[in-house]
Amino acid sequence: MxxxxxxxxxxxxxxxxxxxxxxxxxxxxxxxxxxxxxxxxxxxxxxxxxxxxxxxxxxxxxxxxxxxxxxxxxxxxxxxxxxxxxxxxxxxxxxxxxxxxxxxxxxxxxxxxxxxxxxxxxxxxxxxxxxxxxxxxxxxxxxxxxxxxxxxxxxxxxxxxxxxxxxxxxxxxxxxxxxxxxxxxxxxxxxxxxxxxxxxxxxxxxxxxxxxxxxxGVSPMLQQQAMPIELKPVMTLCSRVIAVRSIAAGETVGYGSAWQTPQATRLAVVAIGYGDGYPRNVPNGTPVLVHGKRYPIVGRVSMDMLTIDIGTDAVQSGDEVVLWGQGLPVAEIAAKVGTIPYELLCNITPRVDFHYNSSAL
Missing domain, CATH: 3.20.20.10 (Alanine racemase)
Structure with missing residues (x-):
């Protein structure tokens, strides 16, 4: 895997x-x-x-x-x-x-x-x-x-x-x-x-x-303006959980201690970071998907990893994490960062593997 x-x-x-x-x-x-x-x-x-x-x-x-x-x-x-x-x-x-x-x-x-x-x-x-x-x-x-x-x-x-x-x-x-x-x-x-x-x-x-x-698969229109047709996302950027850990209330996460948990919780560490093209400046709360459910990013994105708050859910090491694409529009992530989807898609680095398939996800 x-x-x-x-x-x-x-x-x-x-x-x-x-x-x-x-x-x-x-x-x-x-x-x-x-x-x-x-x-x-x-x-x-x-x-x-x-x-x-x-x-x-x-x-x-x-x-x-x-x-x-x-x-x-x-x-x-x-x-x-x-x-x-x-x-x-x-x-x-x-x-x-x-x-x-x-x-x-x-x-x-x-x-x-x-x-x-x-x-x-x-x-x-x-x-x-x-x-x-x-x-x-x-x-x-x-x-x-x-x-x-x-x-x-x-x-x-x-x-x-x-x-x-x-x-x-x-x-x-x-x-x-x-x-x-x-x-x-x-x-x-x-x-x-x-x-x-x-x-x-x-x-x-x-x-x-x-x-x-x-x-x-990305609309060029301003966010509030609907499209006359359905577009399908072509890229789904994903990675996997590489560690799960429990932390106590009041503990901080990541560089600069930029996020502090208000209560005891569990964190999942995901193998992706700005070295792969995921934006470093996403704010706390930016969503990812695990098993189709949204979880918030907490703490700063680092070069190779980011951290999500999974609470008491049964997320485990090896689980796939969707950063954008099917089920999570790249435009939503771009809006969190204050940029446009074009920039996020173009910034994927050679460290990311590309898998091409001809069947709908």
Missing amino acids: LRKPVARIDLTALQHNLRQVRQLAPESKVLAVLKANAYGHGMLKVAEQLQQADAFGVARLDEALSLRAGGVVKPIVLLEGFFDADELPQIVASNLQVVVHQQEQVDAIVAAELDAPIRVWLKMDTGMHRLGLMPEHYQTAYQRLSQSPNCLPAFRLMSHFACADDRQSPDTQAQLQCFYHHSQGLAGEVSLANSAGVLAWPESHQQWVRPGIMLY
Whole structure:
């Protein structure tokens, strides 16, 4: 029996979530986002299970090359584009597609001597103010790239939403209006909707949607806003109890004596800590599951262990403990820490074993 953390990856849930995307945007192609090691789930394994997607999106060239080295032949889009003109020959050789989001990239493509043209996704900054050509420069960049033999015809036109997770925000509608106004008359398939756009803004679906976090079973929406479909968690992070001990009333637990028991109780020590990617700063009372029942974390999370208060319950050494996933949403743990689920999923370290299965948990 393994006494170390395991991330169980439910591939059936992953495929279910992709079907939910198709249900919401039946007329759209799907660019499945696999950046950051597929949000911590294992990029190559996830890619192998998402063959029904139309293309994959990654952030950087090394991620794309890892997929190609793993045998992935499906179209791959570099969502951050390229950082240096020297990367363009490799992009051509690996048959990659690029997001172009600044004038320097436009200049580099036009000036390059390439063996074959590349597919360009031309990005407009409609209000996110992170990446993208300013709206007033968009048409000029489009026309200049259209005249270059280094670009395949029929560009893809795109932008990115800043507040799509909030249905009450006026920003998404303003971004849509900005995009359509400044791309008027330009030919090309359109991609606007991230996960929140897929869920909450059907008018943004267009020819391509770009689901990321929702593929992994996590809602991108603000907590109080319900979803129109059911997503299933793909990752269940679990470990095991390695010790059980009794302590008297008034005793303290862990570094800094950060928790003191008000009464005699029993503690279970769980083999997981911040060295495995579980957040160190979870407060006392953050739940875990043992045999489907919630128990509170007490004391500080240490590098390799954390402690839970089990009272008089029959928890014993070797029992499995679920930190998040099936039965305990990662979003709930993230809220306790004051962060977002994305960060927790991406922070799992190589000390954790990954077990992939194709049956529902």
